[in-house]
Amino acid sequence: MLPTRMRRPAHPILAFRSPRTSIARTINTPWSRFASSQAPKPDPSSHWLRNSLGFAVTGTATFLGYSYFADGGKEPWLTTPEVKKEAIDVNDLRAQFVQEKRSLKSPAVYTWGSNVYKVVDPGSKDTDIKTPRRFKYFNGQVLRDLKIEEKSGAAITEKGDLVQWGQAFSETDFKPTETLTGKNLTSIAMSESRIIALSSDGTVYSLPLSKAEQSTGPKSRESSWVPFWASNSKLSYRVLSPSLKLGEKVTTISGGNEHVLLLTSSGRLFSAASSTENYPSLGQLGVEGLTWSTRPKGAADHCHEITAFKGAKIAQIATGDYHSLALTKDGRVFGFGDNSFGQLGVDYEPERSFKDKPCALRVDKLYRRNMYEPKATSIAAGGANTFFTVDVKRILGSGEEAADVRDLGNVTADTWSCGRGIWGTLGNGRWVHVQDSPTKVKALSGVSEFDEKTNQVIPIRIRAMSVGTTHVSAVLDNKVNVDKKTKETLDQSKDYGYDAVWWGGNEHFQLGTGKRSNQSKPVYINAPPENKRQEEARLQIMPNHKGKVGKRNVNMEQRVECGRHVTALYSAV
Numbered sequence: 001m002l003p004t005r006m007r008r009p010a011h012p013i014l015a016f017r018s019p020r021t022s023i024a025r026t027i028n029t030p031w032s033r034f035a036s037s038q039a040p041k042p043d044p045s046s047h048w049l050r051n052s053l054g055f056a057v058t059g060t061a062t063f064l065g066y067s068y069f070a071d072g073g074k075e076p077w078l079t080t081p082e083v084k085k086e087a088i089d090v091n092d093l094r095a096q097f098v099q100e101k102r103s104l105k106s107p108a109v110y111t112w113g114s115n116v117y118k119v120v121d122p123g124s125k126d127t128d129i130k131t132p133r134r135f136k137y138f139n140g141q142v143l144r145d146l147k148i149e150e151k152s153g154a155a156i157t158e159k160g161d162l163v164q165w166g167q168a169f170s171e172t173d174f175k176p177t178e179t180l181t182g183k184n185l186t187s188i189a190m191s192e193s194r195i196i197a198l199s200s201d202g203t204v205y206s207l208p209l210s211k212a213e214q215s216t217g218p219k220s221r222e223s224s225w226v227p228f229w230a231s232n233s234k235l236s237y238r239v240l241s242p243s244l245k246l247g248e249k250v251t252t253i254s255g256g257n258e259h260v261l262l263l264t265s266s267g268r269l270f271s272a273a274s275s276t277e278n279y280p281s282l283g284q285l286g287v288e289g290l291t292w293s294t295r296p297k298g299a300a301d302h303c304h305e306i307t308a309f310k311g312a313k314i315a316q317i318a319t320g321d322y323h324s325l326a327l328t329k330d331g332r333v334f335g336f337g338d339n340s341f342g343q344l345g346v347d348y349e350p351e352r353s354f355k356d357k358p359c360a361l362r363v364d365k366l367y368r369r370n371m372y373e374p375k376a377t378s379i380a381a382g383g384a385n386t387f388f389t390v391d392v393k394r395i396l397g398s399g400e401e402a403a404d405v406r407d408l409g410n411v412t413a414d415t416w417s418c419g420r421g422i423w424g425t426l427g428n429g430r431w432v433h434v435q436d437s438p439t440k441v442k443a444l445s446g447v448s449e450f451d452e453k454t455n456q457v458i459p460i461r462i463r464a465m466s467v468g469t470t471h472v473s474a475v476l477d478n479k480v481n482v483d484k485k486t487k488e489t490l491d492q493s494k495d496y497g498y499d500a501v502w503w504g505g506n507e508h509f510q511l512g513t514g515k516r517s518n519q520s521k522p523v524y525i526n527a528p529p530e531n532k533r534q535e536e537a538r539l540q541i542m543p544n545h546k547g548k549v550g551k552r553n554v555n556m557e558q559r560v561e562c563g564r565h566v567t568a569l570y571s572a573v
Contacts, residue, residue, distance in 0.1 A: 189255030202249025267313030283356030284337030342436025343419035382467025423505030424520030470505025497540025
Protein backbone atom coordinates (compact mmCIF):
# COMPACT_ATOMS: atom_id res chain seq x y z
CA MET A 1 0.00 0.00 0.00
CA LEU A 2 1.29 3.39 -0.89
CA PRO A 3 -0.93 5.88 0.97
CA THR A 4 -1.31 9.52 0.07
CA ARG A 5 -1.17 12.53 2.36
CA MET A 6 2.07 11.40 4.00
CA ARG A 7 0.45 8.30 5.47
CA ARG A 8 2.42 5.09 5.72
CA PRO A 9 2.20 1.82 7.65
CA ALA A 10 4.01 1.95 10.95
CA HIS A 11 6.90 -0.48 10.71
CA PRO A 12 10.02 0.91 12.32
CA ILE A 13 13.00 -1.44 12.35
CA LEU A 14 13.51 -2.80 15.84
CA ALA A 15 17.02 -2.17 17.08
CA PHE A 16 18.44 -3.12 20.44
CA ARG A 17 21.02 -1.19 22.31
CA SER A 18 22.92 -2.06 25.43
CA PRO A 19 21.89 -0.09 28.51
CA ARG A 20 24.04 2.86 29.29
CA THR A 21 25.80 2.44 32.59
CA SER A 22 27.11 5.50 34.33
CA ILE A 23 29.10 5.58 37.49
CA ALA A 24 28.70 8.59 39.70
CA ARG A 25 31.23 8.92 42.43
CA THR A 26 30.66 11.21 45.34
CA ILE A 27 33.60 11.74 47.66
CA ASN A 28 32.48 12.88 51.07
CA THR A 29 35.34 14.38 53.08
CA PRO A 30 34.56 14.66 56.78
CA TRP A 31 35.69 17.93 58.31
CA SER A 32 36.81 18.01 61.95
CA ARG A 33 37.86 21.04 63.96
CA PHE A 34 40.49 20.45 66.65
CA ALA A 35 41.30 22.92 69.38
CA SER A 36 44.70 22.63 71.18
CA SER A 37 46.84 25.08 73.14
CA GLN A 38 50.11 23.23 72.48
CA ALA A 39 51.68 21.79 69.35
CA PRO A 40 51.78 17.98 69.29
CA LYS A 41 55.11 16.32 70.21
CA PRO A 42 56.77 14.10 67.60
CA ASP A 43 56.26 10.37 68.09
CA PRO A 44 59.25 8.04 67.42
CA SER A 45 56.94 5.39 66.02
CA SER A 46 55.76 7.82 63.30
CA HIS A 47 58.92 7.14 61.20
CA TRP A 48 58.07 3.42 61.00
CA LEU A 49 54.44 4.21 60.06
CA ARG A 50 55.58 6.67 57.35
CA ASN A 51 57.96 4.15 55.85
CA SER A 52 55.25 1.44 55.78
CA LEU A 53 52.80 3.75 54.03
CA GLY A 54 55.45 4.65 51.49
CA PHE A 55 56.09 1.02 50.57
CA ALA A 56 52.29 0.41 50.28
CA VAL A 57 51.74 3.40 47.97
CA THR A 58 54.70 2.41 45.78
CA GLY A 59 53.47 -1.17 45.46
CA THR A 60 49.93 -0.08 44.61
CA ALA A 61 51.16 2.37 41.97
CA THR A 62 53.33 -0.34 40.40
CA PHE A 63 50.37 -2.78 40.22
CA LEU A 64 48.00 -0.22 38.76
CA GLY A 65 50.57 0.88 36.23
CA TYR A 66 51.08 -2.70 35.10
CA SER A 67 47.27 -3.21 34.89
CA TYR A 68 46.92 -0.01 32.86
CA PHE A 69 49.36 -1.09 30.16
CA ALA A 70 48.25 -4.74 30.23
CA ASP A 71 44.65 -3.62 29.63
CA GLY A 72 45.50 -1.48 26.65
CA GLY A 73 45.70 1.80 28.52
CA LYS A 74 42.32 1.58 30.31
CA GLU A 75 41.87 2.34 33.96
CA PRO A 76 40.05 -0.72 35.36
CA TRP A 77 38.66 1.16 38.33
CA LEU A 78 37.05 3.85 36.12
CA THR A 79 36.01 1.84 33.06
CA THR A 80 32.31 0.96 32.69
CA PRO A 81 31.98 -2.83 32.51
CA GLU A 82 31.04 -4.00 29.03
CA VAL A 83 27.63 -5.61 28.64
CA LYS A 84 27.62 -8.74 26.57
CA LYS A 85 25.15 -8.35 23.70
CA GLU A 86 22.78 -11.21 23.14
CA ALA A 87 22.08 -12.59 19.70
CA ILE A 88 18.95 -11.09 18.18
CA ASP A 89 16.71 -12.94 15.77
CA VAL A 90 15.58 -9.96 13.69
CA ASN A 91 13.24 -12.09 11.65
CA ASP A 92 11.15 -12.88 14.74
CA LEU A 93 11.38 -9.58 16.65
CA ARG A 94 10.88 -6.94 14.02
CA ALA A 95 9.04 -3.94 15.43
CA GLN A 96 6.28 -3.99 12.85
CA PHE A 97 5.33 -7.52 13.91
CA VAL A 98 6.13 -7.45 17.63
CA GLN A 99 2.48 -6.93 18.59
CA GLU A 100 1.36 -9.47 16.05
CA LYS A 101 3.63 -12.18 17.40
CA ARG A 102 2.58 -11.40 20.96
CA SER A 103 -1.09 -11.47 20.02
CA LEU A 104 -0.70 -14.79 18.25
CA LYS A 105 1.25 -16.27 21.13
CA SER A 106 -0.98 -15.10 23.95
CA PRO A 107 -4.12 -12.91 23.79
CA ALA A 108 -4.29 -10.30 26.52
CA VAL A 109 -6.05 -7.25 27.94
CA TYR A 110 -4.13 -3.99 28.41
CA THR A 111 -5.50 -1.19 30.59
CA TRP A 112 -4.37 2.29 31.62
CA GLY A 113 -5.68 5.46 33.27
CA SER A 114 -7.20 6.12 36.69
CA ASN A 115 -6.69 3.31 39.20
CA VAL A 116 -8.15 5.03 42.25
CA TYR A 117 -10.99 2.50 42.37
CA LYS A 118 -8.84 -0.55 41.51
CA VAL A 119 -10.23 -1.03 38.00
CA VAL A 120 -7.16 -0.67 35.78
CA ASP A 121 -4.91 -2.83 37.95
CA PRO A 122 -6.65 -4.33 41.03
CA GLY A 123 -3.38 -5.55 42.54
CA SER A 124 -1.50 -2.26 42.26
CA LYS A 125 -1.26 0.61 44.73
CA ASP A 126 -0.72 3.12 41.91
CA THR A 127 -3.51 5.67 41.60
CA ASP A 128 -2.76 6.21 37.91
CA ILE A 129 -1.38 3.81 35.30
CA LYS A 130 0.49 5.97 32.79
CA THR A 131 0.96 3.55 29.89
CA PRO A 132 -0.73 0.31 28.75
CA ARG A 133 -0.30 -2.43 31.35
CA ARG A 134 -1.21 -6.10 30.98
CA PHE A 135 -4.26 -7.15 33.03
CA LYS A 136 -3.04 -10.43 34.52
CA TYR A 137 -6.45 -11.99 35.14
CA PHE A 138 -7.26 -12.09 31.42
CA ASN A 139 -3.92 -13.48 30.23
CA GLY A 140 -4.49 -15.96 27.42
CA GLN A 141 -8.21 -15.13 27.17
CA VAL A 142 -10.35 -13.76 24.36
CA LEU A 143 -13.49 -11.82 25.27
CA ARG A 144 -16.83 -11.20 23.64
CA ASP A 145 -17.12 -7.69 25.07
CA LEU A 146 -15.54 -5.39 27.64
CA LYS A 147 -16.69 -2.16 29.28
CA ILE A 148 -14.52 -0.17 31.64
CA GLU A 149 -15.29 2.88 33.76
CA GLU A 150 -13.45 4.68 36.55
CA LYS A 151 -15.20 2.77 39.36
CA SER A 152 -16.18 -0.48 37.70
CA GLY A 153 -15.14 -2.92 35.00
CA ALA A 154 -17.08 -5.71 33.31
CA ALA A 155 -16.33 -8.25 30.60
CA ILE A 156 -17.97 -11.19 28.86
CA THR A 157 -15.80 -14.27 28.55
CA GLU A 158 -15.53 -16.49 25.50
CA LYS A 159 -18.14 -18.78 27.11
CA GLY A 160 -20.64 -15.93 27.50
CA ASP A 161 -20.31 -15.39 31.27
CA LEU A 162 -20.17 -11.98 32.95
CA VAL A 163 -17.06 -11.00 34.96
CA GLN A 164 -17.03 -7.90 37.20
CA TRP A 165 -14.41 -6.07 39.25
CA GLY A 166 -13.63 -2.67 40.78
CA GLN A 167 -14.64 -0.82 43.94
CA ALA A 168 -18.19 -0.18 42.70
CA PHE A 169 -18.60 -3.96 42.52
CA SER A 170 -16.93 -4.76 45.86
CA GLU A 171 -15.31 -2.41 48.36
CA THR A 172 -13.19 -5.17 49.89
CA ASP A 173 -12.38 -7.64 47.11
CA PHE A 174 -11.23 -5.97 43.90
CA LYS A 175 -10.27 -9.03 41.87
CA PRO A 176 -12.46 -10.04 38.87
CA THR A 177 -15.33 -12.34 39.78
CA GLU A 178 -17.84 -14.23 37.64
CA THR A 179 -21.40 -13.10 38.38
CA LEU A 180 -24.12 -13.72 35.77
CA THR A 181 -23.29 -17.09 34.20
CA GLY A 182 -25.00 -19.61 31.96
CA LYS A 183 -26.85 -16.98 29.88
CA ASN A 184 -24.64 -17.01 26.75
CA LEU A 185 -24.15 -13.23 26.87
CA THR A 186 -22.78 -11.36 23.86
CA SER A 187 -22.55 -7.66 24.84
CA ILE A 188 -22.95 -5.33 27.81
CA ALA A 189 -23.62 -1.70 28.71
CA MET A 190 -22.97 0.00 32.06
CA SER A 191 -24.98 2.76 33.72
CA GLU A 192 -24.11 4.56 36.93
CA SER A 193 -25.53 1.72 39.04
CA ARG A 194 -26.50 -1.22 36.82
CA ILE A 195 -25.20 -3.51 34.07
CA ILE A 196 -27.35 -4.26 31.05
CA ALA A 197 -26.41 -7.52 29.33
CA LEU A 198 -27.65 -8.94 26.02
CA SER A 199 -27.74 -12.68 25.38
CA SER A 200 -27.44 -14.45 22.03
CA ASP A 201 -31.20 -15.18 21.98
CA GLY A 202 -32.08 -11.48 22.40
CA THR A 203 -32.87 -11.54 26.13
CA VAL A 204 -31.85 -8.35 27.95
CA TYR A 205 -30.79 -8.63 31.59
CA SER A 206 -30.47 -5.74 34.06
CA LEU A 207 -28.55 -6.36 37.27
CA PRO A 208 -26.98 -4.15 39.96
CA LEU A 209 -23.31 -3.21 39.73
CA SER A 210 -22.84 -3.92 43.42
CA LYS A 211 -22.04 -7.43 44.55
CA ALA A 212 -23.95 -6.84 47.78
CA GLU A 213 -27.10 -5.78 45.95
CA GLN A 214 -26.84 -8.75 43.63
CA SER A 215 -26.89 -11.12 46.59
CA THR A 216 -29.53 -9.34 48.72
CA GLY A 217 -31.95 -8.11 46.03
CA PRO A 218 -35.06 -9.96 44.84
CA LYS A 219 -34.33 -13.15 42.91
CA SER A 220 -36.08 -14.19 39.71
CA ARG A 221 -37.50 -17.64 39.01
CA GLU A 222 -35.41 -19.58 36.53
CA SER A 223 -36.45 -22.60 34.51
CA SER A 224 -34.37 -25.78 34.49
CA TRP A 225 -33.53 -28.49 31.99
CA VAL A 226 -35.65 -30.74 34.20
CA PRO A 227 -39.34 -30.43 33.12
CA PHE A 228 -41.66 -28.58 35.51
CA TRP A 229 -38.72 -27.71 37.75
CA ALA A 230 -37.82 -24.09 38.54
CA SER A 231 -35.73 -22.38 41.18
CA ASN A 232 -34.64 -18.92 42.26
CA SER A 233 -31.67 -17.36 40.51
CA LYS A 234 -28.35 -17.13 42.31
CA LEU A 235 -28.27 -13.35 42.08
CA SER A 236 -30.72 -10.50 41.65
CA TYR A 237 -31.54 -9.36 38.12
CA ARG A 238 -34.43 -8.16 35.99
CA VAL A 239 -35.36 -8.91 32.38
CA LEU A 240 -36.19 -5.97 30.09
CA SER A 241 -39.04 -6.98 27.78
CA PRO A 242 -39.84 -4.68 24.84
CA SER A 243 -42.98 -5.42 22.83
CA LEU A 244 -41.53 -7.44 19.96
CA LYS A 245 -43.14 -8.87 16.86
CA LEU A 246 -43.06 -12.53 15.89
CA GLY A 247 -39.48 -13.49 14.99
CA GLU A 248 -38.07 -10.13 16.16
CA LYS A 249 -35.36 -9.89 18.79
CA VAL A 250 -33.00 -7.35 20.34
CA THR A 251 -29.65 -7.37 18.52
CA THR A 252 -27.80 -4.30 19.89
CA ILE A 253 -27.71 -2.37 23.15
CA SER A 254 -26.05 0.92 24.13
CA GLY A 255 -26.30 2.74 27.45
CA GLY A 256 -25.60 6.02 29.22
CA ASN A 257 -25.55 6.92 32.90
CA GLU A 258 -29.32 6.54 33.37
CA HIS A 259 -30.74 4.98 30.19
CA VAL A 260 -30.27 2.21 27.65
CA LEU A 261 -31.26 1.87 23.99
CA LEU A 262 -32.40 -1.45 22.51
CA LEU A 263 -32.20 -1.98 18.72
CA THR A 264 -34.15 -4.88 17.24
CA SER A 265 -33.55 -7.08 14.21
CA SER A 266 -36.30 -5.24 12.30
CA GLY A 267 -34.72 -1.82 12.86
CA ARG A 268 -37.07 -0.68 15.63
CA LEU A 269 -35.70 1.26 18.58
CA PHE A 270 -36.71 1.03 22.26
CA SER A 271 -35.44 2.87 25.34
CA ALA A 272 -35.58 2.17 29.07
CA ALA A 273 -34.36 3.53 32.39
CA SER A 274 -31.20 1.78 33.59
CA SER A 275 -30.37 3.49 36.86
CA THR A 276 -31.44 2.46 40.34
CA GLU A 277 -30.85 5.98 41.65
CA ASN A 278 -32.27 8.38 39.05
CA TYR A 279 -34.97 8.32 36.39
CA PRO A 280 -33.93 9.83 33.03
CA SER A 281 -35.08 13.44 32.96
CA LEU A 282 -33.17 15.02 30.05
CA GLY A 283 -35.10 13.53 27.14
CA GLN A 284 -32.58 10.74 26.51
CA LEU A 285 -35.40 8.18 26.27
CA GLY A 286 -36.67 9.82 23.07
CA VAL A 287 -40.31 9.92 24.16
CA GLU A 288 -41.79 13.42 24.13
CA GLY A 289 -43.19 14.50 27.50
CA LEU A 290 -42.01 11.38 29.36
CA THR A 291 -41.02 12.03 33.00
CA TRP A 292 -41.17 10.16 36.27
CA SER A 293 -44.65 11.55 36.95
CA THR A 294 -46.01 10.88 33.44
CA ARG A 295 -44.56 7.42 32.92
CA PRO A 296 -47.01 4.56 32.40
CA LYS A 297 -47.95 2.34 35.30
CA GLY A 298 -45.71 -0.57 36.05
CA ALA A 299 -41.99 -1.06 36.38
CA ALA A 300 -39.72 1.99 36.21
CA ASP A 301 -37.54 0.25 33.62
CA HIS A 302 -40.45 -0.34 31.25
CA CYS A 303 -39.33 -0.40 27.59
CA HIS A 304 -40.69 2.42 25.43
CA GLU A 305 -40.74 2.27 21.64
CA ILE A 306 -39.49 5.50 20.09
CA THR A 307 -42.38 6.03 17.70
CA ALA A 308 -40.76 9.05 16.01
CA PHE A 309 -38.78 6.54 13.92
CA LYS A 310 -41.78 4.65 12.57
CA GLY A 311 -41.34 4.18 8.86
CA ALA A 312 -37.53 4.36 9.10
CA LYS A 313 -35.19 1.50 9.93
CA ILE A 314 -32.43 2.19 12.42
CA ALA A 315 -29.04 0.73 11.51
CA GLN A 316 -26.85 1.92 14.40
CA ILE A 317 -27.23 3.44 17.87
CA ALA A 318 -24.91 5.27 20.26
CA THR A 319 -25.25 6.91 23.66
CA GLY A 320 -23.44 9.52 25.72
CA ASP A 321 -23.90 10.12 29.41
CA TYR A 322 -27.27 11.85 28.93
CA HIS A 323 -27.95 11.87 25.17
CA SER A 324 -28.73 9.37 22.42
CA LEU A 325 -28.00 8.98 18.71
CA ALA A 326 -29.60 6.93 15.96
CA LEU A 327 -28.40 6.35 12.38
CA THR A 328 -30.95 5.24 9.78
CA LYS A 329 -30.16 2.83 6.95
CA ASP A 330 -30.49 5.65 4.43
CA GLY A 331 -27.73 7.67 6.15
CA ARG A 332 -29.60 10.16 8.35
CA VAL A 333 -28.51 11.04 11.89
CA PHE A 334 -30.96 11.79 14.73
CA GLY A 335 -30.24 12.91 18.28
CA PHE A 336 -32.23 13.36 21.47
CA GLY A 337 -31.49 14.08 25.11
CA ASP A 338 -29.18 16.59 26.77
CA ASN A 339 -27.87 19.42 24.58
CA SER A 340 -26.11 21.51 27.24
CA PHE A 341 -22.85 21.42 25.28
CA GLY A 342 -24.34 21.23 21.79
CA GLN A 343 -23.79 17.47 21.59
CA LEU A 344 -26.95 17.00 19.48
CA GLY A 345 -25.47 19.14 16.71
CA VAL A 346 -28.29 21.69 16.86
CA ASP A 347 -28.39 25.18 18.33
CA TYR A 348 -28.16 25.32 22.10
CA GLU A 349 -31.22 26.95 23.71
CA PRO A 350 -30.66 28.17 27.29
CA GLU A 351 -34.38 28.08 28.07
CA ARG A 352 -34.56 24.37 27.15
CA SER A 353 -31.23 22.59 27.24
CA PHE A 354 -32.52 19.18 26.07
CA LYS A 355 -34.59 17.62 23.30
CA ASP A 356 -37.00 14.85 24.30
CA LYS A 357 -38.03 14.20 20.69
CA PRO A 358 -35.54 12.99 18.06
CA CYS A 359 -34.27 15.85 15.90
CA ALA A 360 -32.39 15.47 12.63
CA LEU A 361 -28.78 16.54 12.39
CA ARG A 362 -28.57 18.26 9.00
CA VAL A 363 -25.58 16.59 7.42
CA ASP A 364 -26.44 18.05 4.01
CA LYS A 365 -25.82 21.58 5.27
CA LEU A 366 -22.18 20.77 5.95
CA TYR A 367 -21.35 20.62 2.24
CA ARG A 368 -21.92 22.78 -0.80
CA ARG A 369 -25.23 22.00 -2.40
CA ASN A 370 -25.52 20.58 -5.92
CA MET A 371 -21.83 19.67 -5.91
CA TYR A 372 -21.47 17.08 -3.15
CA GLU A 373 -23.72 14.23 -2.08
CA PRO A 374 -23.14 13.38 1.62
CA LYS A 375 -24.29 10.26 3.45
CA ALA A 376 -23.63 9.50 7.13
CA THR A 377 -22.02 6.09 7.58
CA SER A 378 -21.39 5.71 11.33
CA ILE A 379 -22.00 7.36 14.71
CA ALA A 380 -20.31 7.35 18.11
CA ALA A 381 -21.02 9.07 21.42
CA GLY A 382 -19.73 9.34 24.96
CA GLY A 383 -19.75 11.83 27.80
CA ALA A 384 -21.14 15.06 26.28
CA ASN A 385 -19.77 14.45 22.77
CA THR A 386 -21.03 13.20 19.43
CA PHE A 387 -19.06 11.95 16.42
CA PHE A 388 -20.25 10.86 13.00
CA THR A 389 -18.59 9.95 9.73
CA VAL A 390 -19.75 10.96 6.26
CA ASP A 391 -19.05 9.61 2.79
CA VAL A 392 -19.10 12.54 0.35
CA LYS A 393 -19.44 11.91 -3.37
CA ARG A 394 -18.52 14.59 -5.92
CA ILE A 395 -21.40 15.08 -8.33
CA LEU A 396 -21.90 17.26 -11.35
CA GLY A 397 -22.98 20.73 -10.29
CA SER A 398 -25.28 23.13 -12.05
CA GLY A 399 -23.64 24.50 -15.20
CA GLU A 400 -20.60 22.20 -14.94
CA GLU A 401 -19.31 20.02 -17.73
CA ALA A 402 -18.23 16.49 -16.90
CA ALA A 403 -15.01 16.92 -18.85
CA ASP A 404 -14.03 19.88 -16.66
CA VAL A 405 -14.55 18.15 -13.27
CA ARG A 406 -11.47 16.08 -12.52
CA ASP A 407 -12.77 14.53 -9.27
CA LEU A 408 -16.25 13.66 -10.54
CA GLY A 409 -17.53 10.54 -8.78
CA ASN A 410 -14.72 10.53 -6.20
CA VAL A 411 -15.70 9.64 -2.63
CA THR A 412 -14.14 11.35 0.40
CA ALA A 413 -14.58 10.14 3.99
CA ASP A 414 -14.90 12.86 6.67
CA THR A 415 -15.25 12.79 10.45
CA TRP A 416 -17.28 15.42 12.33
CA SER A 417 -17.74 16.18 16.03
CA CYS A 418 -19.81 18.38 18.34
CA GLY A 419 -20.34 18.87 22.07
CA ARG A 420 -17.92 19.64 24.88
CA GLY A 421 -14.39 20.49 23.82
CA ILE A 422 -12.73 22.02 26.87
CA TRP A 423 -10.40 18.98 27.15
CA GLY A 424 -9.74 18.87 23.43
CA THR A 425 -12.27 16.06 23.00
CA LEU A 426 -13.56 17.48 19.71
CA GLY A 427 -10.25 16.59 18.04
CA ASN A 428 -10.23 19.77 15.93
CA GLY A 429 -7.27 21.45 17.65
CA ARG A 430 -9.45 23.85 19.64
CA TRP A 431 -10.43 24.18 23.30
CA VAL A 432 -14.06 25.28 23.64
CA HIS A 433 -16.84 24.73 26.17
CA VAL A 434 -19.77 24.43 23.75
CA GLN A 435 -19.73 23.31 20.10
CA ASP A 436 -23.34 23.15 18.90
CA SER A 437 -22.50 23.08 15.19
CA PRO A 438 -20.53 20.11 13.85
CA THR A 439 -16.83 20.76 13.36
CA LYS A 440 -14.59 18.69 11.10
CA VAL A 441 -11.85 16.53 12.59
CA LYS A 442 -9.31 17.35 9.88
CA ALA A 443 -6.77 14.72 10.92
CA LEU A 444 -9.40 12.03 10.24
CA SER A 445 -10.97 13.59 7.15
CA GLY A 446 -10.03 13.36 3.50
CA VAL A 447 -7.36 10.73 4.22
CA SER A 448 -6.69 8.23 1.44
CA GLU A 449 -4.27 5.54 0.31
CA PHE A 450 -3.31 3.80 -2.91
CA ASP A 451 -4.72 0.32 -3.40
CA GLU A 452 -2.30 -1.74 -5.47
CA LYS A 453 -4.91 -4.39 -6.22
CA THR A 454 -7.40 -2.01 -7.83
CA ASN A 455 -4.79 0.55 -8.89
CA GLN A 456 -6.92 3.31 -7.34
CA VAL A 457 -6.77 5.85 -4.54
CA ILE A 458 -9.34 4.90 -1.92
CA PRO A 459 -10.53 6.77 1.19
CA ILE A 460 -9.47 5.63 4.65
CA ARG A 461 -12.58 5.44 6.81
CA ILE A 462 -13.01 5.03 10.54
CA ARG A 463 -13.24 1.36 11.42
CA ALA A 464 -14.20 1.83 15.07
CA MET A 465 -14.46 4.68 17.55
CA SER A 466 -14.81 4.64 21.32
CA VAL A 467 -15.71 7.80 23.23
CA GLY A 468 -15.07 8.19 26.95
CA THR A 469 -16.14 11.03 29.20
CA THR A 470 -13.18 13.24 28.27
CA HIS A 471 -11.12 11.29 25.71
CA VAL A 472 -11.58 9.43 22.43
CA SER A 473 -9.94 6.67 20.43
CA ALA A 474 -10.35 5.97 16.72
CA VAL A 475 -9.20 2.94 14.75
CA LEU A 476 -8.67 3.61 11.05
CA ASP A 477 -9.79 1.13 8.43
CA ASN A 478 -6.54 1.27 6.50
CA LYS A 479 -5.49 -1.63 4.31
CA VAL A 480 -3.32 -3.87 6.46
CA ASN A 481 -1.91 -6.08 3.71
CA VAL A 482 0.99 -4.69 1.69
CA ASP A 483 1.52 -7.76 -0.42
CA LYS A 484 -0.59 -8.73 -3.41
CA LYS A 485 -0.65 -12.33 -2.18
CA THR A 486 -2.94 -12.73 0.84
CA LYS A 487 -2.11 -15.48 3.31
CA GLU A 488 -4.57 -17.41 5.42
CA THR A 489 -2.99 -16.72 8.78
CA LEU A 490 -1.54 -13.50 10.11
CA ASP A 491 1.79 -15.04 11.12
CA GLN A 492 2.46 -16.04 7.50
CA SER A 493 1.43 -12.74 5.91
CA LYS A 494 2.96 -9.30 5.69
CA ASP A 495 0.02 -7.62 7.41
CA TYR A 496 0.36 -4.53 9.54
CA GLY A 497 -2.15 -3.45 12.15
CA TYR A 498 -4.86 -0.85 11.85
CA ASP A 499 -3.69 2.65 12.74
CA ALA A 500 -5.08 3.87 16.07
CA VAL A 501 -5.11 7.42 17.46
CA TRP A 502 -6.12 9.02 20.77
CA TRP A 503 -7.04 12.56 21.82
CA GLY A 504 -8.84 14.58 24.52
CA GLY A 505 -8.49 14.75 28.28
CA ASN A 506 -5.46 13.14 29.87
CA GLU A 507 -5.78 14.09 33.51
CA HIS A 508 -5.35 10.45 34.58
CA PHE A 509 -3.00 9.38 31.74
CA GLN A 510 -5.94 7.74 29.94
CA LEU A 511 -4.44 8.59 26.54
CA GLY A 512 -1.52 6.24 27.17
CA THR A 513 1.13 8.78 26.15
CA GLY A 514 2.89 8.55 29.52
CA LYS A 515 2.32 12.29 30.05
CA ARG A 516 -0.55 14.17 31.66
CA SER A 517 -1.01 16.86 29.00
CA ASN A 518 -4.30 16.92 27.10
CA GLN A 519 -4.35 16.52 23.32
CA SER A 520 -6.71 18.51 21.08
CA LYS A 521 -5.66 16.60 17.97
CA PRO A 522 -5.38 12.84 17.32
CA VAL A 523 -1.98 11.40 18.27
CA TYR A 524 -0.34 7.99 18.12
CA ILE A 525 0.86 6.18 21.22
CA ASN A 526 3.52 3.50 21.69
CA ALA A 527 2.92 -0.21 22.12
CA PRO A 528 3.68 -1.70 25.56
CA PRO A 529 7.21 -3.18 25.37
CA GLU A 530 7.92 -6.78 26.28
CA ASN A 531 11.21 -5.83 27.95
CA LYS A 532 13.26 -2.76 28.78
CA ARG A 533 15.67 -3.27 25.88
CA GLN A 534 12.98 -3.23 23.21
CA GLU A 535 12.73 -0.14 21.04
CA GLU A 536 9.43 1.73 21.09
CA ALA A 537 7.00 0.91 18.30
CA ARG A 538 3.73 2.57 17.36
CA LEU A 539 0.67 0.88 18.85
CA GLN A 540 -1.49 -0.64 16.14
CA ILE A 541 -4.65 -2.71 16.36
CA MET A 542 -4.40 -6.28 15.13
CA PRO A 543 -6.97 -7.22 12.45
CA ASN A 544 -8.98 -10.42 12.46
CA HIS A 545 -6.55 -13.33 12.54
CA LYS A 546 -6.02 -16.87 13.78
CA GLY A 547 -4.37 -16.96 17.18
CA LYS A 548 -3.61 -19.47 19.90
CA VAL A 549 -5.89 -19.77 22.94
CA GLY A 550 -4.33 -22.58 24.87
CA LYS A 551 -4.05 -25.35 22.30
CA ARG A 552 -6.89 -24.06 20.13
CA ASN A 553 -6.77 -21.86 17.02
CA VAL A 554 -9.29 -19.04 17.41
CA ASN A 555 -10.26 -16.19 15.10
CA MET A 556 -9.78 -12.97 17.04
CA GLU A 557 -9.18 -9.24 16.67
CA GLN A 558 -8.18 -6.39 18.97
CA ARG A 559 -10.62 -3.71 20.14
CA VAL A 560 -10.29 -0.47 22.09
CA GLU A 561 -12.66 0.67 24.83
CA CYS A 562 -12.62 4.17 26.39
CA GLY A 563 -14.48 4.88 29.62
CA ARG A 564 -14.45 7.56 32.29
CA HIS A 565 -10.73 8.38 32.68
CA VAL A 566 -9.72 4.82 31.70
CA THR A 567 -8.85 2.90 28.52
CA ALA A 568 -8.61 -0.78 27.61
CA LEU A 569 -7.28 -2.78 24.66
CA TYR A 570 -8.44 -6.40 24.47
CA SER A 571 -8.51 -9.45 22.22
CA ALA A 572 -12.06 -10.06 21.05
CA VAL A 573 -13.66 -13.14 19.53
